[in-house]
Amino acid sequence: MKMVKSLILGSAAALVAMGGAQAADLPVKAKAVEYVRICSLYGAGFWYIPGTDTCIKLGGYVRIDTTFNGGIYGGPFWSGTGGQGNRFRDNFNSRSRMAITVDTRTATEYGVVRTFGQGDFQFNNFGSSNPADLAAFPAGASNALNVAGGGYVAVEMVFIQFAGFTFGKSASAYATPWNGYPGNNNSFLLGGPDYVTGVNNIQYTAQFGNGVSATIGLDDPTVFNRTSVLNLGVAATPAGFAVGAIQATAAGANAYGGTHVPDIAGNIRVDQAWGLFQIAGVLHNVTASYNVLGVGGVPNALSEISGHPEDKWGGAVTAALQIKNLPTGAGDDIKMDVTYAKGNTKAVISTSGASPSFAMFGGTGRAGAYQSIGFGQTSDAVFLPGFLTAGLTGDLKLTEAYGIRGAFNHNWDPYWSTSFWGSYAAVRYNGSATDILSAKGQFCASFNFGKVVSADYSCNPDYNVAQVGVVTRWTPVKNLTFSAEVGAFFLDQKFTGAAVLTPAAPKPTAVYEFRDQSTVFLNVRAQRNF
DSSP states (O other): OHHHHHHHHHHHHHHHHHHHHHHHHSOSSOOOOOOOOBOOSSOTTOEEOTTSSEEEEEEEEEEEEEEETSBGGGBOOOSHHHHHTOTTBOSEEEEEEEEEEEEEEEEETTEEEEEEEEEEEEEEOOSBOOTTTOOBOSTTOBTGGGSTTOOEEEEEEEEEEETTEEEEEEOOTTSOTTTTOSSOSSSOOOSSOOOTTOEEEEEEEEEEETTEEEEEEEEOHHHHSOOOEEETTSOOOOTTSOTTSTTSSOOSEEOBOOOOSOEEEEEEEEEETTEEEEEEEEEEEEOBOOSSOOGGGOOOTTTGGGOOOOOEEEEEEEEEEEEOSOTTOTTOEEEEEEEEEESOGGGTSOOSSOOOOEEEEEOOOSTTOSEEEEEEOOOSEEEOOOOGGGTOOOOOEEOEEEEEEEEEEEESSSSEEEEEEEEEEEEEOOSOTTOTTSHHHHHHHHHHTTOOBOTTOBOOOOEEEEEEEEEEEEEEETTEEEEEEEEEEEEEEOOBSEEEEOOSTTSOSEEEEEOOEEEEEEEEEEEEEO
């Protein structure tokens, strides 16, 4: 009996102890769970950052594209190894990119405070196996960007908006609403300004109601609004090639000075149901470094004491028009813009990156000529340091340019669409080849120096470019698009005859006929937006 009693008492004690231990482990009070709340104030995709009144949207895209007979993103072979068409040229070039965007907005008594940023994680080859052309980045790590497992991060827009002001890297007030993309996929449609990846600026936008607005801003022109200032008294670096091949496909050397004054940009815009119209302008300060420079524009011990030309103001104006509600179909539209520039050629010969100069080689039927060549040198201004006996002033002579571009965009059905696009642009150096006091005369004096030319040779640095193309897109499911784009580029250069030239290797020193050139490309792309 005693044994049974002991067992019962022991079991009871154990149960009591176990129950006490379990009670001690229970939480005193569970915290309320903070669920993510949808923010409907600014459109789809926004949600409140927990514990704040700030809405955030994460987005971006993954894009894979390959260009045949061209550079990445549909870059025509208009200079460098591609323009030469030599054995180092890659017949196709590819890029893989993942873009990540972060957009935050907070309602305040001053209006919405917005921050936005985009980073592009990307990998691509660089269009040539020529050791002279391989990229070196970071410094000392030759070709580090396109080795297996390589790649880099590119920064596009990064800005803050508050009470009508924008601070940071954003599209200039001078940019068209579509930048350089009225309907094309490629990033190289010339004929107007292109600020698609942004420029450091400060700007203010005023809304007047009924779709009317105006923006004024100050831009940093260092990266996105400069081409070159040519010192024609210096040995040249040919367009698209490394230092060393003197005056074969170029005249002078780039002698841009430092950035002294920001660009002053502004626009007036009208948005209506029928489309939009915008007129925009920009003022650009053109500065030169020194009169005396070494090969390629490198300064030397004589540069500072040699003096320099006085700065000059240039600028550009662009009118942009979009027409919606076309009878051809729902969502169809026409976008176009026209531009005139003086001393601001980047407003016309513009891509999503740097402004190109052109050096293209092709076949020839001329007796004794090795090949043909067409080239066009892009600049904001030229100057030839003055010699009193020649009556030269050494002042900056601003280059003029004008262009037009546009596209017709058509939707066949909810899944298929096509865009037909094109552009035309011209660059002009004033004066005549025989007037040494004019831009054209000074350019030709520099280019002709020491050359052996044919009897029918004539010098004229003016040139025109034209582009046409078509892109068709298939969107089988929402936010997934496959596209194919075919484009053609035409260079109408104004030199005639032939000359003995020494282009960059591997081209030989030989007689080259001056002739217009052209090229075509095919770009295929897959893109998933999210």
